[in-house]
Structure formats: C-alpha cells, structure tokens
Amino acid sequence: MENPVTAAVLVIGDELLSGRTKDTNVGHIAETMTSIGVDLREVRFVPDVEEEIVAALNALRKRYSYVFTTGGIGPTHDDITADAVAKAFGVGIDHDPRAVALLKERFTDGELNEARLRMARIPAGAELVVNPISKAPGFWIGNVITMAGVPSIMRAMLDHVVPQLKTGAKVLSETIDAGLKEGDIATELREVQKKHPETTIGSYPYMNEKGFATRVVVRSRDAAKLAAAKADVETMSAEILAALQAKKAAKATP
C-alpha cells in the first residue's frame, strides 16, 4: 500500500486556551481531511508566543504531509503567525506585492494603513491562499498552510486549498448501533477486531432514554474488508442481544 497522506492542525491563539473562544475549526478540518482520504494525525493548540509556534510548527511539519495553521494573521500586534512561520522555515518576510494588490481591492488608500499592510507580510517563497471574504490572504509554504482563525474565512481558504492537496484512498466507515452497553460487547468486539486487522474498530458510548448504548464504527480503506467486519459486528451484537434477552426471560419465568 502507498504511504498515506497525513496532516496535523496547529491552532494558534491565547483566546482558545483561555476558553474565551471555542474552537470549531479542528472539527471542520478533520471532517474535510477524512472526506478526501488524508489522515489527520495530530492537533496542537499553542498561545500567541513566537517560540511556541515555531517549535510546534517544526515538530509537526517534519512528521506529517501537511500542517494547517489557524489564527494569528490579522493586523494587530498579537497576530504573529506569519513571522513565526518565516522563522520556522528560516526565510525572510516582507510585504508581498500580490498580497498588497488583494488588500487594495478592499481598502482605499486612506484605509490601507501600516497596520492593515501587515496582513500583506508573507514569508519569502510562499504561495498565497485566497480569502474571498475579507481579501487578506493566507499562504502556503513548504508543507505548511496558514489560514485565518475566523471560521467562515478559514473554511473559504480550506475550500481553495483542498483541490490542490495530494490525497489518498478514502477511509470508508460504517456505523453500527449495537443496541447494547459497551461492557456487554467489549470482549467479543475485541475478537472481531483481531479477526479484521485491516480495519479499525472504534466503540463509542452514548446515552439514550434507557441509559448507555454503543455505536461501533468500523473504518477501512478496503470496501470488502469493511463489509466483512461490519457483518461480523452485526452478527455479534445480535447474538449477544438474543442471549441477554433469553437470560432476562428465564429470570422472569416463575
């Protein structure tokens, strides 16, 4: 099998770590990566501190095919992502004429002050990632793709980037509502997982009106292997359910 295409997300911003802002970008990027066959393997949140951003970026970009960053590319003093990315790659950073041109589509000369021009500072050698909402672009350098933190803008930037990514075979998944508690199926489910090593079987408890129940998610890049594992999970769940009901009925018999 080919090497899978992998990714990590680096979420940048004090406001996420203080709890003031709740991140929703990770979930969206995760879903998007799954839909195109890219394995999201790691996520990190770091504060607006240059050395933290640089260290995390360098750790992640060496390990994964792509690193997506969110946040810290606005015009204010706490927006330091572009500088941190330039530092991580050891390249310069300056006003990029292509980015300045984009900002001029939105701002008059009077409005395009020094602070706003900061949003045109792009690490040397990076490609721009267009921002259809507020013009100030993200960028793509090496395997790092830097996007805005505002969810609507991040999503628009990601939509722009996705068609340009290497992708892998899509991971297919099937969800089986086992109708039982995790502890009722866990021993047998482990055996099903052993029997189907090229699938990944996850078990996720949830609560319904009767208490805890379980959704089993089977994942694989191979449709036939997925179907075989799913069938075994279904058979197993049905057998355990029948056995538990028989036990109950036996107890109820006077």
Added chain:
Amino acid sequence: MENPVTAAVLVIGDELLSGRTKDTNVGHIAETMTSIGVDLREVRFVPDVEEEIVAALNALRKRYSYVFTTGGIGPTHDDITADAVAKAFGVGIDHDPRAVALLKERFTDGELNEARLRMARIPAGAELVVNPISKAPGFWIGNVITMAGVPSIMRAMLDHVVPQLKTGAKVLSETIDAGLKEGDIATELREVQKKHPETTIGSYPYMNEKGFATRVVVRSRDAAKLAAAKADVETMSAEILAALQAKKAAKATP
C-alpha cells in the same frame, strides 16, 4: 511574583481526529482553568495509538503543573489510556480493589464481566477520580489527571478534581467592544500594549450587521493595571472613532 500554575490537555481518540466526534471538552477545561487562576498553555489531540499517547504525555507532564487527559478509559479494546499512562510513568497496572468496589455499586456480578473489569485497571500509585454518573473512575497519578471522554462524565470528574488543585492568582479580564475594524485601531493598540506590559491585550474580529468589528480583551492578574490598560483602550477607541467620523463629515460637506 510566584510561578503561575500551568496546565495542558491531552485529548485522546481516533474519533476526534476523523471528525466523527467534535470535541467540547477542551473549551470547558479552558474556562474552568481560567476561573481558578491556572494557565492552560497547550492542548494536543492524539489517536488511539499507545506510543503517541505515551510520547505526548511525557512531553507535557514535564512542562506543565498539570496534564488533563480525556478519553480512552472505557471497557473496549480501543480504550488504552490507562495502560499508556502506566507506561509513561513506568509503573504497573492492575485491577484496583477500590475501583472494583465502585463498579460493583453499578453492576451485578453477572454484568461485571472481564471487559467491564478493565475499567478498574488503574496505574499503581494513582488516586481515583470519582465518576458520579457511571461509576467507572478516572485517576490521578503524579501531575496527570485522567478523565473520561463523554462530556457529562468529564465535567463531573473535573468538578471533583478542581477543589484539590493548586491554583494561582486569577487572571482578570475586561472586554471592550471597540466599535471599529481591527485595522483602524491596530497601530494605536500596539502602543497601548507597549505602555502596559503587565497586561496581555488581544484583539478579536467579529462580524456584525455593518461588517467586521473588534473586541479587545485585556487580561492581567493585577486589577489596577487591568483598569489602567482598559481605560487607555477605551480612550484610544473613542478618539479614533471621533477622528473617522470627523473625516466622514468633512467629506460629506459640499
């Protein structure tokens, strides 16, 4: 000033990285830490892979006062957090009589099968973290606190743990709605930040009916310094707003 009390969160689970489940635990832990004066400094999400969990745990527990883990302590084969924590600390893991007793409060002897007993496997030397919802406990070893991933249970476990944490001076914060776009205030806001180095000033764009606007958040552990910085942000915003309105009025004058 005393060293601040710091924390990190390690979110464990394939389902978060595939996007199937959207994390809400980080935001809750972040808010809770802020409310008790603990600085949340880093968050990582890792998959259900033992070496990834161990490596992340060892990196984080050396750096921060506390590490909270969420997820992977149920009865199924994909629940490997307890083993990973034991490995990270180099201690054994076995059925803990205190944890078995808790499970017996919920499960009959017939229900308490081998799989469910897995939830009583606790790293040697750990204290239990009670779970008022479904009994299976979390645990606390060294500076690592291992909690469930189901949000209602995680919250209950955190409520149990919080009164036992070392806490620091609470970070106070003030939010000023600047009524202006970030780019209109960025240059001056940088000066305000420079003038008030013992505060942290963040700028967060949002959209209202007129387009982008900005909330400025000033944070400090010192109430007087916070108030002084807040006053300067307010004065600055009012001056810029007045100047922009004067400019507009001048233009409108025939």
